[in-house]
Amino acid sequence: MTTMYQQQTVAIDRVEQMVSRLKKSDHRITPQRLAIFKILANSVGHPSAEAIHGALLDNHPTMSLATVYKTLTLLKQEGEVLELQFSDLGNRYDGNKPYPHPHVICTGCGTIVDPSLLDLDDITKKMMNETGFKIVAHRLDFYGICPECQKNG
Amino acid sequence: MTTMYQQQTVAIDRVEQMVSRLKKSDHRITPQRLAIFKILANSVGHPSAEAIHGALLDNHPTMSLATVYKTLTLLKQEGEVLELQFSDLGNRYDGNKPYPHPHVICTGCGTIVDPSLLDLDDITKKMMNETGFKIVAHRLDFYGICPECQKNG
DNA sequence: ATCGAATGGATAACTATTCTCAATAAGAAG
DNA sequence: CTTCTTATTGAGAATAGTTATCCATTCGAT
Ligand SMILES: [Mn+2]
Ligand SMILES: [Mn+2]
Ligand SMILES: [Zn+2]
Ligand SMILES: [Zn+2]
Numbered sequence: 001m002t003t004m005y006q007q008q009t010v011a012i013d014r015v016e017q018m019v020s021r022l023k024k025s026d027h028r029i030t031p032q033r034l035a036i037f038k039i040l041a042n043s044v045g046h047p048s049a050e051a052i053h054g055a056l057l058d059n060h061p062t063m064s065l066a067t068v069y070k071t072l073t074l075l076k077q078e079g080e081v082l083e084l085q086f087s088d089l090g091n092r093y094d095g096n097k098p099y100p101h102p103h104v105i106c107t108g109c110g111t112i113v114d115p116s117l118l119d120l121d122d123i124t125k126k127m128m129n130e131t132g133f134k135i136v137a138h139r140l141d142f143y144g145i146c147p148e149c150q151k152n153g
Numbered sequence: 154m155t156t157m158y159q160q161q162t163v164a165i166d167r168v169e170q171m172v173s174r175l176k177k178s179d180h181r182i183t184p185q186r187l188a189i190f191k192i193l194a195n196s197v198g199h200p201s202a203e204a205i206h207g208a209l210l211d212n213h214p215t216m217s218l219a220t221v222y223k224t225l226t227l228l229k230q231e232g233e234v235l236e237l238q239f240s241d242l243g244n245r246y247d248g249n250k251p252y253p254h255p256h257v258i259c260t261g262c263g264t265i266v267d268p269s270l271l272d273l274d275d276i277t278k279k280m281m282n283e284t285g286f287k288i289v290a291h292r293l294d295f296y297g298i299c300p301e302c303q304k305n306g
Numbered sequence: 307a308t309c310g311a312a313t314g315g316a317t318a319a320c321t322a323t324t325c326t327c328a329a330t331a332a333g334a335a336g
Numbered sequence: 337c338t339t340c341t342t343a344t345t346g347a348g349a350a351t352a353g354t355t356a357t358c359c360a361t362t363c364g365a366t
Contacts, residue, residue, distance in 0.1 A: 028332050028343060049323080064346040069323065087238040087353080090322060104284045115283050118276065127295050130268050131257045135297035142280050144288035181312065181363060202354080217315045222354065240322075243353060 014041035014096060021078045035060055036071045040081060040095025046103070046112040048090045084112070084139070102140040108149035115142075167194035167249060171233045178231060188213055189224045193234060193248025199256070199265040201243045237265070237292075255293040261302035268295075 018037045019029055039052050047055070049068050056063045072093060075081035082094040084103065089110050097114065104113050120138055128135050171190045172182055192205050200208070202221050209216045225246060228234035235247040237256065242263050250267065257266050273291055281288050298306070 026343095030332070030344065032345070062346070066324080066347080067345060070344080073324090085238060085240040087240050087244050087322090091240050102280070104280055104286050104288070106286065107289075113284055113286075115280050123271065124295060127255070127257055127268050128297070131266055132300040133257050133259065133266075133295070133297040134303060135257070135295045136260075137296040139292065139294040139296070141292040142277060142286070142288045143290040143292070144281070144286040147285040150285075150287060183313065183362080185314070215315070217317095219316080219355085220314055223313085226355090240353095 018075065018078075018080045018095075021080055022074070025078060027074065032060065032063060032067050033071050033074075035063070036068060037095070040075075040093065043095065046084060046092035046094050048092055050090070052093070084141075100138045100140075102142065104142045104144065106146035106149055107143050108145050111146050111148075113146075171228065171231075171248075174231045174233055175227070180227065185213065185216060185220050186224050186227075188216070189221060190248070193228075193246065196248065199237060199245035199247050201245055203243070205246070237294075253291045253293075255295065257295045257297065259299035259302055260296050261298050264299050264301075266299075 015034070015037045018041075019034070022029060022033070035056055036052060039047070039055050043052075049065065049072060052072075053063060053065045053068045056068070072081060072083070075095070075098075076083055080095070080098050082098045082100070084092045084094070086092065092112060094114070100120075102115055102118050104115055105111070118140065120140065124135050124138060127133065168187070168190045171194075172187070175182060175186070188209055189205060192200070192208050196205075202218065202225060205225075206216065206218045206221045209221070225234060225236070228248070228251075229236055233248070233251050235251045235253070237245040237247065239245065245265060247267070253273075255268055255271050257268055258264070271293065273293065277288050277291060280286065
């Protein structure tokens with residue numbers, strides 16, 4: 001039952017987490033930022049900056065795309081959003097899991113899904129020993145064709 | 154001894170491989186393309202398009218950056234170069250290992266190194282079973298600080 | 307040598323992201 | 337509640353990596 005309750009409120013928890021993190025770092029909570037937090041916390045896919053902006057225009061007609069970018073930069077700094085860089089698709093953002101985790105990406109339609117987590121700690125240690133790098137993060141993407149695109153040829 | 158010989162000639166082999174692949178797909182081998190192949194095969198880092206272009210200007214003063222991009226697009230199509238997309242650093246290219254393999258990237262200076270290979274076949278199968286995707290490639294990046302940047306830290 | 311197609315070079319166009327700056331509003335202080 | 341300071345917003349300009357365009361050149365088959 002704890003689990004079910006957590007699942008229902010996970011989005012709200014994320015918004016609260018973002019708010020408290022920004023307060024701690026002496027940043028102001030504006031209506032624009034709050035609205036962006038909510039979009040990020042409620043998105044299941046991995047929206048682009050422009051997708052976030054588009055979703056906000058209904059309730060915030062004057063929302064600027066620059067504000068979306070600035071807020072994303074801020075959340076990146078504070079470790080509250082994960083940025084997935086794609087020079088072709090454009091960057092995508094995960095506000096629900098702001099820590100490294102694998103992604104499965106459809107090269108047909110651009111869909112990005114979160115599979116179950118993977119423990120790469122052992123591999124990471126091996127890489128540090130081998131290269132001498134101090135590794136703090138990773139990125140693991142799998143590329144393929146989603147079930148939907150497989151059907152549609 | 155076979156191993157030693159292969160190491161000495163790996164760069165040449167890569168150029169030959171690129172040449173024969175382009176011939177097979179009915180593309181012409183021009184001096185410009187050959188020069189780009191050589192740069193790719195001999196680079197230990199992971200150069201950007203602009204870095205490749207810069208390295209070529211000495212012996213090919215009229216080489217156009219557009220030609221570099223066109224050749225890279227061609228090599229990507231033919232599976233003879235691996236493109237690492239970075240929206241901040243700019244894209245980087247590996248002509249020596251045109252198949253998926255891990256990379257260790259310094260967030261301080263942008264250095265990218267190839268550690269030893271990793272077998273992700275089991276994990277890939279798990280991802281396919283879980284998501285229904287038909288996975289054909291992957292990308293595994295580790296981010297950290299290289300030994301050099303740690304010293305100058 | 308001739309011809310049609312592929313390629314190269316120069317540059318314009320494009321696009322995601324960042325920058326600039328005047329106007330506004332958050333939040334602390336009184 | 338009002339005032340004050342300063343971070344933030346929004347609009348648009350600027351930037352940068354990449355792609356598209358177009359004509360001259362080159363390749364290579366006949
Ligand atoms: Mn994710
Ligand atoms: Mn590599
Ligand atoms: Zn798809
Ligand atoms: Zn470094």
